[in-house]
Amino acid sequence: MPEKEKKQLSKQEEKHIEKHVEKQVDKKIEKHVEKHMDKTLSKQLMTKAEFMGAQFKQHVSTAIIAAFSFLIALSWKDVIVHAVERLIKEEVVASAPYLSDLISALVVSLIAILGILLVTSWAKKPHILQSDIQTS
Numbered sequence: 001m002p003e004k005e006k007k008q009l010s011k012q013e014e015k016h017i018e019k020h021v022e023k024q025v026d027k028k029i030e031k032h033v034e035k036h037m038d039k040t041l042s043k044q045l046m047t048k049a050e051f052m053g054a055q056f057k058q059h060v061s062t063a064i065i066a067a068f069s070f071l072i073a074l075s076w077k078d079v080i081v082h083a084v085e086r087l088i089k090e091e092v093v094a095s096a097p098y099l100s101d102l103i104s105a106l107v108v109s110l111i112a113i114l115g116i117l118l119v120t121s122w123a124k125k126p127h128i129l130q131s132d133i134q135t136s
Contacts, residue, residue, distance in 0.1 A: 080104045
């Protein structure tokens, strides 16, 4: 073969080899990026799923606690009404029949307000923790 043909073939071969190497490098890079993205996305999804699961549990537990609290309040209401009726003289009850109900409602309201204040101060979360959970 003449010299020029050898050079041409070698140039063609170089181009072919370059293209082949480029394709292989691109494939390896693509696989690496996909693998890294899959890991990153799966971590983010797991974090979000855990956060949503925790929020769901928190809301369900709040609803259940509210239902039990309502039952407890209903049972104590009768006790408070009877205690107030015994404390108030019969003449006062006769002249103002709703006075015992009013006093009972005030007592229950005060107890409920104190309970709400205690629970809300106990349940407060630092803003730093909430923002960390939501951004991660």
